[in-house]
Amino acid sequence: DIPINDVQGDIVVGMLKPQQIFYFFTIQDAATFKTHLSSDIAPIITSAQQMLDRTKEPLVLLNMAFSQKGLQALGVADALGDQDFFNGQFSDVQGLGDVPGEWKQEFAGGNVHGVILIASDTKDLIEQQVTFIESTLGASIAKVYELDAAMRPNENAGHEMFGFKDGIAQPFLTGFGSKLPGQTEVAPGAIVVGLDGDTSINQRPSGGWMTGGSFLAFRQLEQHVPEFNKFLLDNAPAIEGKTLQERADFLGSRIVGRWKSGAPIDLSPDHDDPALGANNQTNNNFDFTHPEIAGFDIASDQSRCPFSAHIRKTRPRADLAPGVVASRSILRSGIPYGPEVTDDESASNTTKSERGLAFVAYQSTIANGFKFLQEAWANKPSFVPGKNVNPGFDPLIGQAPNGGPRNVTGLDPANPTGQTTFPTQFIVSRGGEYFFSPPISAFKGRLVQ
Ligand code: N7H
Structure with a gap:
């Protein structure tokens, strides 16, 4: 069972608040920091248990996680059993397909020791918590960088910056809540370290x-x-009888695999269906097979969902054996950042202020989760294998070396083996870091010994 009193809430529940910040810090004075970690920070870390009932959760949610450099600064010498965490994300720049020059210096510099995630209904409440933390921890930490994120306003709440509803498909952790139709069931250890299904369990330090x-x-x-x-x-x-905007929306749906409302194109290939998008009993209940359609061949038919669609590249459902898909699971907890697009930006087709997704993925082994999805699936044109055509890159997040152009097949159902070339990336990685989000007990235990 998942020890929900000890697991930080963002991991298995998700903060899901209108406002959230990511406060990246470096540890300046480990001894002082540690005394506060156990006495002042541990009590305000929000557990999964506290977030299960949304009506009773604290006003301000707080989680904290450390990089390998942060553990070093704390004097925690244990090897955590995850090589990618140990190396840090900047070592992965090439493999992930990032362009090093696009990385924010704060991440490339490798000075980020930890991150504090704080979420609430208002920025004011978050600011109060930041003030509390900064006055409590004083000079024992220093802020490296802060990223302010927020749900988008009004009807766009829950939608990412391109306009698509996000946060729909997540794996179901055995024994935790109830399973929605279409969820992949995984052992909790695929996400939470030390539990049944943690494939690196034998590499974890002793003491549990x-x-x-x-x-x-x-x-x-x-x-x-x-x-x-x-x-x-x-x-x-x-497409005959459709306006230009309708045809553009159609192409967008082929790129993502869902319409902006969240309706999956595998179930509604020709038009958006907001009722379907909003219904969690049906909006994830598909697997790219169509036994109801005579002669439908999953190895060649892209009339419903292209092999390259983002949600198919990152979770190929029936394209692969069920166990394989489950072993590559992540729990996603990202949130948009940056301002809404201005009229001036729309009119000039040019980004003038940075905006995007503060992407957060949890897994018990980075090489099985985020890193695998990005490197072995999204960036690999031959994936999914066994089709009549190479699917090409994931058109959203797939990256060719040095930001080069990417070919994608299947986007035009009238010519499913034809290629579309994406001359540039519409999603650019500004970098990041790998962190370990410890159990809350460790803030009074191993981290402060
Ligand atoms: Fe993706 N997008 O807006 O188009 N993603 N994603 N993602 N993503 C998903 O099901 C998006 C990124 C996954 O089980 C949806 O919640 C954007 C990375 C996985 O069916 C939408 C960015 C990685 C799924 C987006 C981004 C993934 C998924 C559909 C970056 C991993 C679930 C809504 C800015 C390396 C697939 C939903 C499934 C779904 C978008 C990044 C992975 C709309 C804008 C980096 C596993």
Whole structure:
């Protein structure tokens, strides 16, 4: 069972608040920091238990996680059993397909020892908590960088910057809550360290102090929204009887695998269906097979969902054996950052202020989770294998070396083996870090010994 009193809430529940900040810090005075960690910080870390009932959760949610450099600064010499965490995300720049020059210096510099995630209904409440932490910890830490994130306003709440509803498909952890139709069931240890299903369990340090923790892959992913929208208009396939905007929306749905409302194109290939998008009993209940359609062949038929669609590249459902898909699970807890697109940006098709997704993925082994999805699936044109055509890159997040152009097949159902070339990235990685989000007990235990 998941020790929900000891697991930080963002890992298995998700903060899901209108406002959230990521406060990246470096440890300046480990001894002083440690005394506060156990006495002042541990009591205000929000557990999964505290977030289960949304009506009773604290006004301000707080989680904290450490990089390998942060553990070193604390004097925690244990090897956590995760090589990617140990090396840090900047060592992965090439493999992930990032362009090093696009990385924010704060991440590239390797000075980030930890991150504090704080979420609430208002920025004011968050600021009060930051003031409390800064006055309590004093000079024992220094702020490296802060990223302010927020749900988008009004009807766009819950939608990411391109306009698509996010946070729909998550794996179901055996024994935790109830399973929705279409969820992949995974043993809790795929996400939470030390539990059944943690494939690295034998590499964890003795004493079990990591049990209940999870590795957090953080990425600041900038989104070029006006440029993306222009690309959709410029490359919209010809469809009789549809307006240009409808055809652009159609291309967008093929790129993501869902319409903006969240409705999956595997169930509604021709038009958005907001009622379907909003219904959690049906909006995830598909697997790309269609036994109801005579002669439908999953190895060649892209009339419903392209092999390259973002949600298919990152979770190929029936394209692969169920156990394989489950072993590559992440829990996503990202939130948009940056201002809404201005009229000026729309009119000029040019991004003038940075915006995007503060991407957060939890897994018990980074090489099985975020890193695998990015490197072995999204960035690999031959994935999914066994089709009549190479799917090409994930058109959203797939990256070619040095930001080079990417070919994607299947976007035009009238020519499913034809390629679409994406000359640039519409999502640019500004870097990030790998963190370990420890069980709350470790803030009074191993971390402060
Ligand atoms: Fe993705 N997007 O807005 O288009 N993603 N994603 N993602 N993503 C998903 O099901 C998006 C990113 C996954 O089980 C949806 O919640 C954007 C990275 C996985 O069906 C939408 C960015 C990685 C799923 C987006 C981004 C993933 C998923 C559909 C970056 C991993 C679940 C809504 C700015 C390396 C797939 C939903 C499933 C879904 C978008 C990044 C992975 C709309 C904008 C980096 C596993």
